[in-house]
Amino acid sequence: xSDRINTRSMAAVTGLLLEGWALxxxxxxxxxxxxxxxxxxxxxxxxxxxxxxxxxxxxxxxSYTSACSNPDDQSSTYWIWLKKPGSFGVDFIxxxxxxxxxxxxxxxxxxxxxxxxxxxxxxxxxxxxxDPRSNVYIKKASLAAGGSLRNEVAxxxxxxxxxxxxxxxxxxxxxxLVIGMDGIRGRGTDSVQGEECDVIEISLLKARHICYVWIxxxxxxxxxxxxxxxxxxxxxxxxxxxxxxxxxxxxxxxLAWSPPPDWRQWxxxxxxxxxxxxxxxxxxxxxxxxxxGKLRLSDYRGRVVWLYxxxxxxxxxxxxxxxxxxxxxxxPDKGPVFLGFNCSDDRRIARAFLRENSVTFPSVLDxxxxxxxxxxxxxxxxxxxxxxNYIIDPQxxxxxxxxxxxxxxxxxxxxxxxxxxxxAQPTE
Amino acid sequence: xxxxxxxxxxxxxxxxxxxxxxIWLALYGVFWxxxxxxxxxxxxxLFIWAGFFLPLALSAGxxxxxxxxxxxxxxxxxxxxxxELYLYRLLGLSLQxxxxxxxxxxxxxxxxxxxxxGRVDDLGVWLLATWLLFNTCxxxxxxxxxxxxxxxxxxxxxxxxVTGYFLVGLLTIYLGRQPSxxxxxSFIRYPWPPFELLYKFARxxxxxxxxxxxxxxxxxxxxxxxxxxxxxxxxxxxxIALLSRRQFSRVRD
Numbered sequence: 001x002s003d004r005i006n007t008r009s010m011a012a013v014t015g016l017l018l019e020g021w022a023l024x025x026x027x028x029x030x031x032x033x034x035x036x037x038x039x040x041x042x043x044x045x046x047x048x049x050x051x052x053x054x055x056x057x058x059x060x061x062x063s064y065t066s067a068c069s070n071p072d073d074q075s076s077t078y079w080i081w082l083k084k085p086g087s088f089g090v091d092f093i094x095x096x097x098x099x100x101x102x103x104x105x106x107x108x109x110x111x112x113x114x115x116x117x118x119x120x121x122x123x124x125x126x127x128x129x130x131d132p133r134s135n136v137y138i139k140k141a142s143l144a145a146g147g148s149l150r151n152e153v154a155x156x157x158x159x160x161x162x163x164x165x166x167x168x169x170x171x172x173x174x175x176x177l178v179i180g181m182d183g184i185r186g187r188g189t190d191s192v193q194g195e196e197c198d199v200i201e202i203s204l205l206k207a208r209h210i211c212y213v214w215i216x217x218x219x220x221x222x223x224x225x226x227x228x229x230x231x232x233x234x235x236x237x238x239x240x241x242x243x244x245x246x247x248x249x250x251x252x253x254x255l256a257w258s259p260p261p262d263w264r265q266w267x268x269x270x271x272x273x274x275x276x277x278x279x280x281x282x283x284x285x286x287x288x289x290x291x292x293g294k295l296r297l298s299d300y301r302g303r304v305v306w307l308y309x310x311x312x313x314x315x316x317x318x319x320x321x322x323x324x325x326x327x328x329x330x331x332p333d334k335g336p337v338f339l340g341f342n343c344s345d346d347r348r349i350a351r352a353f354l355r356e357n358s359v360t361f362p363s364v365l366d367x368x369x370x371x372x373x374x375x376x377x378x379x380x381x382x383x384x385x386x387x388x389n390y391i392i393d394p395q396x397x398x399x400x401x402x403x404x405x406x407x408x409x410x411x412x413x414x415x416x417x418x419x420x421x422x423x424a425q426p427t428e
Numbered sequence: 429x430x431x432x433x434x435x436x437x438x439x440x441x442x443x444x445x446x447x448x449x450x451i452w453l454a455l456y457g458v459f460w461x462x463x464x465x466x467x468x469x470x471x472x473x474l475f476i477w478a479g480f481f482l483p484l485a486l487s488a489g490x491x492x493x494x495x496x497x498x499x500x501x502x503x504x505x506x507x508x509x510x511x512e513l514y515l516y517r518l519l520g521l522s523l524q525x526x527x528x529x530x531x532x533x534x535x536x537x538x539x540x541x542x543x544x545x546g547r548v549d550d551l552g553v554w555l556l557a558t559w560l561l562f563n564t565c566x567x568x569x570x571x572x573x574x575x576x577x578x579x580x581x582x583x584x585x586x587x588x589x590v591t592g593y594f595l596v597g598l599l600t601i602y603l604g605r606q607p608s609x610x611x612x613x614s615f616i617r618y619p620w621p622p623f624e625l626l627y628k629f630a631r632x633x634x635x636x637x638x639x640x641x642x643x644x645x646x647x648x649x650x651x652x653x654x655x656x657x658x659x660x661x662x663x664x665x666x667x668i669a670l671l672s673r674r675q676f677s678r679v680r681d
Contacts, residue, residue, distance in 0.1 A: 019658040025651035071637040
């Protein structure tokens with residue numbers, strides 16, 4: 001009798017332990033960022049990576065199907081045809097949708113059109129939503145001069161899941177895996193769709209981004225990418241290549257398109273059209289500061305404010321922020337108040353970055369939904385494109401706003417002057 | 429011999445059972461034939477049809493029929509532990525599902541070989557996940573059959589699960605991510621049949637979308653399998669306890 005009880009107790013305890021372990025493992029939250037994630041360089045893995053890039057750049061033609069997906073059950077499939085010196089065709093479709101978007105660059109112009117009516121794009125403003133949508137196409141300058149195909153797709157905002165690997169690498173572009181690379185290491189071998197692959201791990205921007213690449217041992221071309229972005233949320237995306245064909249003739253119709261006679265060209269609004277316009281009041285906010293406590297925009301009334309929206313995942317922000325700190329230090333009273341705004345980073349990563357760069361100007365570090373909504377809706381940054389700059393006058397009204405580094409120093413000076421400052425030298 | 433008889437009974441107890449198997453297998457073939465799906469698409473179809481609907485169909489009234497007819501009084505007087513009756517019946521269902529899924533795999537592989545279209549890379553994982561889901565749903569339905577009259581166990585389970593997931597889905601959409609909805613989702617995720625966890629396991633989420641490559645993903649997949657087997661065991665224990673404690677009367681239900 002006691003043997004039976006003992007056996008039952010043992011079984012119950014073992015079961016409880018096993019279930020406890022299982023719940024602990026399946027219920028574990030996504031792994032957060034820590035310094036140990038930064039990859040140290042391994043020369044053998046570097047050779048694999050360089051060989052892959054070289055193979056891509058040496059190819060005359062390349063075509064493949066790229067299936068991009070994320071754990072939220074979203075997927076987009078891209079059919080990509082690339083031909084040197086500067087032609088490409090890209091068709092993509094979202095899972096379960098019938099509408100496909102087609103981008104085609106014939107070396108002279110970039111054409112974008114759709115099966116059926118034009119969908120709502122990321123660039124659309126309230127006014128442009130009313131524009132006719134049937135039988136329209138977009139014509140832009142060719143990317144042959146050096147644009148990013150990946151960014152062009154992302155800018156449309158119609159793909160559920162964007163590309164991880166920028167096909168522009170084929171034409172000699174640096175690609176997203178180079179900027180801010182910490183190191184590469186090997187992660188053994190694996191098989192993708194029956195293809196034997198070497199797996200490498202690439203750490204970028206101090207392990208904010210980690211990318212695993214499966215490189216075929218047969219043709220040295222990639223077969224799968226897995227990108228992990230540790231921002232405010234941990235985001236995983238997978239891109240898988242199939243039907244990879246190198247140097248085979250690409251059907252001419254894939255690389256040439258001319259609009260049918262009854263189609264009209266439609267010019268999309270620019271990204272800056274969505275931003276707050278000069279004279280509009282800058283929406284006030286009270287959000288968490290990089291230091292402890294809250295930071296309120298209206299506390300800076302009476303001073304000219306340079307609102308700088310940044311995150312550590314943007315190489316441009318990483319490069320620029322030291323310059324702002326220098327200006328802040330050199331002109332503490334005469335210059336504008338630099339006010340950072342970051343709502344897309346893990347707080348630990350962002351604070352470490354500010355410490356490393358000795359940034360002392362005030363900055364919002366708040367990844368709450370309210371902060372994200374404020375930026376996307378109230379401040380008009382629908383695409384979350386960074387960096388974003390706003391010059392705000394002492395009365396709290398917007399004087400000017402722009403994305404990225406302003407190439408025209410006169411525009412910055414004019415904005416600062418209009419806001420009430422007089423700077424003799426360009427700020428760049 | 430007793431075990432064999434009890435397991436065999438789960439297949440021969442009603443004529444409609446083999447018809448269900450044939451119809452379900454035909455459905456897999458038709459789905460493949462018509463839609464030429466990739467493995468994940470076919471996997472989703474198989475997961476729901478064989479993992480959820482098949483156990484409901486096969487376990488409808490598995491005890492309820494015997495209780496209603498009064499036959500249960502004869503069975504429980506036989507000289508063996510009442511729990512065996514439950515275990516062998518569940519094992520019978522599980523074995524039927526295993527054979528059923530092997531046949532489904534064979535049908536798909538044959539169609540794939542003939543038509544040379546679609547992909548079957550992850551079919552094995554989908555079949556395993558489907559079998560695990562079948563077992564948990566079959567255990568839950570069998571346990572319900574002891575307390576719910578006739579064949580209403582399956583209907584009740586169907587209504588409860590569909591309504592539960594629908595309401596939680598609606599609340600999550602309506603309220604967004606909040607501590608209260610997160611708690612509700614956790615409540616649905618762990619003690620209920622592990623639809624989400626096994627779906628993620630089969631879809632390769634713990635491998636394909638894992639945060640690293642290697643050991644971590646294997647541990648997550650293994651944890652899903654363990655959790656699903658544990659749930660089957662818990663549902664079965666509840667069923668055995670109910671069966672052992674219930675006093676069956678000779679008066680028909």
